[in-house]
Amino acid sequence: MVTITIDGIEYEAREGQTVLDVAKENNIPIPSLCHHEALKPWGACRMCVVELNGKIMASCTLPVAKDQNIKTKSELVKTVRKVVLNLLLARCPHSKTIQQLARLYGITKTTLKADEGRDNCILCNVCTRVCAQLGSSAIATVKRGSEKEIGTPFGEKPPDCIGCLSCARNCPTETIKFEETDAGRIIWNKSFEMAECSICKAKTVLTKEQVVFFAKKSGLPEEYFAKCDECARKETAETFAQLVINPGAHIMKAWGFTFGKLEAKAITASPVLPQKFERS
Amino acid sequence: MPITCLQCEDAACVKACQYNALTRNEKTGAIELNEKKCVKCSACLGACPFGNVLLENNSGRFVKCDLCLGEPMCAKFCPSKTLEYK
Numbered sequence A: 001m002v003t004i005t006i007d008g009i010e011y012e013a014r015e016g017q018t019v020l021d022v023a024k025e026n027n028i029p030i031p032s033l034c035h036h037e038a039l040k041p042w043g044a045c046r047m048c049v050v051e052l053n054g055k056i057m058a059s060c061t062l063p064v065a066k067d068q069n070i071k072t073k074s075e076l077v078k079t080v081r082k083v084v085l086n087l088l089l090a091r092c093p094h095s096k097t098i099q100q101l102a103r104l105y106g107i108t109k110t111t112l113k114a115d116e117g118r119d120n121c122i123l124c125n126v127c128t129r130v131c132a133q134l135g136s137s138a139i140a141t142v143k144r145g146s147e148k149e150i151g152t153p154f155g156e157k158p159p160d161c162i163g164c165l166s167c168a169r170n171c172p173t174e175t176i177k178f179e180e181t182d183a184g185r186i187i188w189n190k191s192f193e194m195a196e197c198s199i200c201k202a203k204t205v206l207t208k209e210q211v212v213f214f215a216k217k218s219g220l221p222e223e224y225f226a227k228c229d230e231c232a233r234k235e236t237a238e239t240f241a242q243l244v245i246n247p248g249a250h251i252m253k254a255w256g257f258t259f260g261k262l263e264a265k266a267i268t269a270s271p272v273l274p275q276k277f278e279r280s
Numbered sequence B: 001m002p003i004t005c006l007q008c009e010d011a012a013c014v015k016a017c018q019y020n021a022l023t024r025n026e027k028t029g030a031i032e033l034n035e036k037k038c039v040k041c042s043a044c045l046g047a048c049p050f051g052n053v054l055l056e057n058n059s060g061r062f063v064k065c066d067l068c069l070g071e072p073m074c075a076k077f078c079p080s081k082t083l084e085y086k
């Protein structure tokens, strides 16, 4: 544990935390755009800046240290955040997220030349990082300089995309477009069909590609993923009913515990997942 | 009887999540879904063999039973005390 001071108040922090982590834990508002708690700190947008010993630092990449004295509301911090927002607003004048954030700092219009013809991407790389952590890396930053944007290899339909929509669902500016129906999805110009439930044949909420990919990643059988919730729940209910009515030795064995233990465990709601869940 | 999460010892949902969003709360024994870490990829929802991870239609959030952080409301309100938490 280390003690740090934020805006004059002392907080306990754990080693390895960043200043932004501590601020979030204690409801101290620090705006952030390229930060996502599931991902490694990135430090690109500079929205989360704070002041430490007269210097400006990105709080999302700043590790806590003993006796740090952080300011989140100083004039210097406000000025730098305004500069950042002025630039972002020039890059994507129509992004609701950026407009809202800018308004909090009293900015309604950029003083620079607004880039009207562009989408709302702020190049925070949340999408590419989410996709990389999944293990797909289907999208990347393409082109250079002011032409930089997020795209697919050679601008084609991305071969490694599994249609999980995580890139789009986590984009802070809702730039990535997708279409969704019960039967399928389209994202990055690639069409996906939803996988069928192996029991009732209804469409599940995963694409066929997701089923194959998630099974491989987790080491679980594909049929775990290709099952609709309704059938999964029905099956579980039937298995439970069987257990209660007829706690047969073979089921007990499959579930890996004796009846006496089952009673105790089931009530404390922590039974053991069978290594192999057998379907009737 | 409704069936909610079994808080499996060798949980499929945890194996499926690539973002460390599903972890066991050592105090309650429950597997909790940290919404801030969840990227909404649907892997856990697909993985649970019992259909116990849900996608809330209106909010788009992924949710599962967390034993109400140690005080299960379902057990508290169950009129016949069929549900018990010990």
Ligand code: SF4
Residues within 6 Å of the ligand: A130, A131, A134, A136, A137, A138, A139, A158, A160, A161, A162, A163, A164, A165, A166, A167, A168, A187, A188
């Ligand atoms: S939808 Fe495709 S590109 Fe987007 S995160 Fe999923 S796999 Fe990656």
Ligand code: SF4
Residues within 6 Å of the ligand: A120, A121, A122, A123, A124, A125, A126, A127, A128, A150, A167, A170, A171, A172, A173, A174, A175, A176
């Ligand atoms: S598309 Fe969205 S998530 Fe991806 S870099 Fe641009 S703003 Fe960030």
Ligand code: SF4
Residues within 6 Å of the ligand: A273, B004, B005, B006, B007, B008, B011, B012, B013, B014, B031, B047, B048, B049, B050, B051, B052, B053, B064
């Ligand atoms: S959500 Fe499903 S897999 Fe995860 S612990 Fe609960 S019952 Fe087990």
Ligand code: SF4
Residues within 6 Å of the ligand: B016, B017, B018, B019, B020, B021, B022, B033, B037, B038, B039, B040, B041, B042, B043, B044, B045, B062
């Ligand atoms: S939906 Fe959220 S909790 Fe579930 S596997 Fe994906 S990131 Fe993890």
Ligand code: SF4
Residues within 6 Å of the ligand: B004, B005, B064, B065, B066, B067, B068, B071, B072, B073, B074, B075
């Ligand atoms: S009421 Fe609480 S303990 Fe009961 S199923 Fe819902 S989340 Fe779990």
Ligand code: FES
Residues within 6 Å of the ligand: A031, A032, A033, A034, A035, A042, A043, A044, A045, A046, A047, A048, A049, A058, A059, A060, A061
């Ligand atoms: S959130 Fe810290 S630099 Fe983007």
